[in-house]
Each structure stands twice: as structure tokens, then as C-alpha cells.
Amino acid sequence: MIATPTLDMRSRIVGLDREVPLIDGRRVPYVNLDNAASTPPLLDVVRAVESFMPYYSSVHRGTGFKSRLSTVAYDQAHEIIGRFVGADLRTNTVIFGKNTTEAINKLAWRLPVGPGSVIITTQMEHHSNDLPWRPRAHVVHVHALPDGRLDEDDFDRQLARYAGRIALVAITGASNVSGFIQPIHRLARKAHDAGALILVDTAQLAPHRRVDMRPDDDPEHLDFVTLSAHKMYAPYGTGALIGPKDVFLHAPPEYRGGGTVDVVTLDEVHWAGVPDREEAGSPNVVGAVAMAVAARTLMEVGMEAVAAHEEHLIAYALERLRDVPGIRLYGETDPARAHEKVGVIPFNIDGVSHFLTAAILGYEGGIGVRSGCFCAHPYVVHLLHLDEDESHRWRDQLLAGDKSEMPGMVRASFGCYNNTDDVDRAAAAILRRLVVEDVFRPYARARAIGSVHLVGR
Ligand SMILES: Cc1ncc(COP(=O)(O)O)c(C=O)c1O
Numbered sequence: 505m506i507a508t509p510t511l512d513m514r515s516r517i518v519g520l521d522r523e524v525p526l527i528d529g530r531r532v533p534y535v536n537l538d539n540a541a542s543t544p545p546l547l548d549v550v551r552a553v554e555s556f557m558p559y560y561s562s563v564h565r566g567t568g569f570k571s572r573l574s575t576v577a578y579d580q581a582h583e584i585i586g587r588f589v590g591a592d593l594r595t596n597t598v599i600f601g602k603n604t605t606e607a608i609n610k611l612a613w614r615l616p617v618g619p620g621s622v623i624i625t626t627q628m629e630h631h632s633n634d635l636p637w638r639p640r641a642h643v644v645h646v647h648a649l650p651d652g653r654l655d656e657d658d659f660d661r662q663l664a665r666y667a668g669r670i671a672l673v674a675i676t677g678a679s680n681v682s683g684f685i686q687p688i689h690r691l692a693r694k695a696h697d698a699g700a701l702i703l704v705d706t707a708q709l710a711p712h713r714r715v716d717m718r719p720d721d722d723p724e725h726l727d728f729v730t731l732s733a734h735k736m737y738a739p740y741g742t743g744a745l746i747g748p749k750d751v752f753l754h755a756p757p758e759y760r761g762g763g764t765v766d767v768v769t770l771d772e773v774h775w776a777g778v779p780d781r782e783e784a785g786s787p788n789v790v791g792a793v794a795m796a797v798a799a800r801t802l803m804e805v806g807m808e809a810v811a812a813h814e815e816h817l818i819a820y821a822l823e824r825l826r827d828v829p830g831i832r833l834y835g836e837t838d839p840a841r842a843h844e845k846v847g848v849i850p851f852n853i854d855g856v857s858h859f860l861t862a863a864i865l866g867y868e869g870g871i872g873v874r875s876g877c878f879c880a881h882p883y884v885v886h887l888l889h890l891d892e893d894e895s896h897r898w899r900d901q902l903l904a905g906d907k908s909e910m911p912g913m914v915r916a917s918f919g920c921y922n923n924t925d926d927v928d929r930a931a932a933a934i935l936r937r938l939v940v941e942d943v944f945r946p947y948a949r950a951r952a953i954g955s956v957h958l959v960g961r
Contacts, residue, residue, distance in 0.1 A: 511813035513921040532870040540917035546737040552797040581796035588799035590716035597778040604707040605632040607730040607745035612636035613758040621671040633705040652682040652835040663698040670700035677709030682835030683848030689724035703728035711736040712846040714807035738798035742791030759784035818842035830854040847918030858912040869933035876912040
């Protein structure tokens, strides 16, 4: 029996009372189980943005009151995000950008990578923590085990094999497909022993667990961390890269222009310090303020309370869903091991296309989920146990413009405000429509159902 979660964040999230139309014309309150993609905003964030707006002005160079106030708010946002991830800001800097993808791309171009260098990443990564590295060095993908966990023996083997040449270990803090949480500090120690730095992509971890970079001289210190605000209840277009100042001071920034310099003559450029040289152009001040308010709220609520609530919810959901006939759950399915993952549950219904399952949940149940490969094609192919022939066949089909047979899964993902009623509604909708009635099976591989556009990413 799963204990009842104790944290109630529902009154602090915007839009939970909003009804949405179903395909039969009824309206129901929306259930958002797509938080791994983006979370709704915290009320605190929206209110803070509203009260900041009348004072919003240009930062750094304006001398008016509003400019000075906006500058303080923007500078403080850097400090709050640094505190949120436990960074020592005497030696580390917080660089704001658009999102995690931009943050990792920035690091890929700013990290000194010598010829012959190796970047170690994993088969489990979101494309945003894989593709940016490929043009920069020889990239080695550590394998995942058949159940989706990291193969740490392979990690150790690859570290030993390339020790001394590894510029960076780039690893996700938690998978956006299976939810598995990585032993980031243990991996950090191993990376450091092999002479490498470590980047942890915490896009999926930070909204659910405390991220602590730890002191710089701690062997388990995280050298770089990246974040996306739209996954942590502040969807105003901001992300952050946190890492050692000196990495960014060794060379000019990759984006150049206003705000990045101290002095320019027609012949010379003297670059500003960090983070200014890394935040070219007019920054997203509102986004930074929103992100900082979200981080502060999460710290006040307590990441331990968030984690405890979500663990209960995952356990409840696994228990509820694994009894659904014909369901196939991927990754960890044992409710007793819910603490090993963040609230991401990938599944399929036997014989039913993931596109169709997701469409039925959305159009008939008012339940938002996502389906497809979740920008992690190699990992999804691995979890589905597709062999090489099957992988090549669907790759060829996709390249020919046909996505109807695209392999994939349905992903239900929780935020700190979801509750057992949300899980019950999803389970009931799956049971009612897909399992009990069984009527859609003949159409399971259809390319389009009515106006539903069945296309994944
Ligand atoms: C683990 C992980 N890394 C990186 C990203 C990319 O984040 P963004 O789209 O905010 O750049 C995502 C987004 O889903 C993610 O889940």
C-alpha cells in the first residue's frame, strides 16, 4: 500500500482549474502529465513578473532608477541560481541563455578541447547533450543496460580506456525517457580520477531533486551544470550554464557584440569579465528574474519535500498502471524502487501505436502526455529492444517522410503539483478506451485519425 503524498502545491500552480475541450464537445479540467517537456508556471513566478514589469528597464548601462533596479534584479538572479545548484560563486559563474540546449552548445564551443580529445557521454542522453559534442571531439557513448540503467561497468571501462585524453564527461542527471537518476557524484569522482571534468545536464533532475555542485575541491564536485527554466515552473525563455569562471576567460566568446566588451577600438577588443562576455546582446532580464523566483520557491518548499511527494506519486502510478492489461512499462516498474527515478513513466499498450494512445488521452481524456522518441532516439531504440534491421528499416522510412511506423513510447511525467487523482484519470482513460473497448486496435497503425496529426519528434 502506497502512503498518501503530503505536499500540496496545487494552489501555487497557474491554470490547474482550466477546462479544455474534448473531441465529443465536453469540457474537463486538464491533467498535465507532460511536465518533463515543460511545466506550468508557479503562481509566485507570474506574480513576481507582474510586479517587476512596471519597473522593467535596460540593465547594466542605464543610470535611471528603473535601470538600476532591473540591474540589481538581474544580478541577483545569477546569485540565486548559483545558490540553487550549490555553486561557489567566487570561482564559478552563472551564464543565462535560452535553455539547456543553448547552454550545452555554448560549453561545447567554449571548453578547450585539444586534438585527440575524447568526450564521454552516454546512450541515454537527450540529443541536446550528445549532438553538440560530436563536431568537437571523438565522442564515446557509454552503454545502457537492457532495463535502461547506465552500464557503470562500461563507464569505468571507457574511462580507463581513454584516461588522460578525456576532456569532459557529459551526462544527464536524470533521463527524460526512463527517469533514471544517475549517481552523479560517484561518476564525478571517477571522471576526476581519470583527469576529466564533468558536466551534468540537470534539465530533468533540478525540478525534482536537490542539485548540489559541492565545493570545488571536493572530489565529487560537479564542474558544470545546465538548467532549463521552463522545466522548473518559470516558462519565460531562460536557461543557465554554471561552471568555472576561468574556462570562459581563456578565449573570446563565440557570440560577440554589445555587452561582451570593456573597450573596443578599431583595432582592439578587450573582452568583459564573466558572465557579461558570455551573455551577448540585451539579456532576457524578465526570464532571469522568473527563473530565480522559481528556484527560490523550490528552495523554500524544499527539494526533499518535492522528492518525497514525487516518489509517492511514482510508486502509486507504477502500482496502478502495471495492472492495466496489455500495458508495457519501460525502465523501472517496481513501486518499491520509485526513489531511483524522477517522475517519468514511459509505456506502450500492446498492439496500439504510441501516437494513437497519446492522441486518445489528449482528445478523449483531456490528459496531456507526449509520445515518440523524446529527442533521445538511440535510448528509445535501446529500451524498445529493436534490433539493427528494425532500426534501419524505420530510419529509412522516416527519411522517406513516413512517420507512421516510427517506434516510440508514451510518456507520462509528473511535476510537484500532480496528485493521485491525475494518475487515476490517466489509468481510467487508458483502461476505458484502449483496453476495455478494444475498438481502436484495427486502426492502431493508421497514419492519421481524423484531424489528429500523428507525428513525433
Ligand atoms: C535531459 C534533457 N536535456 C536537455 C533538454 C533540452 O532542454 P531545452 O529544450 O530546454 O533546451 C531536455 C528537454 O527535454 C531534457 O529533457
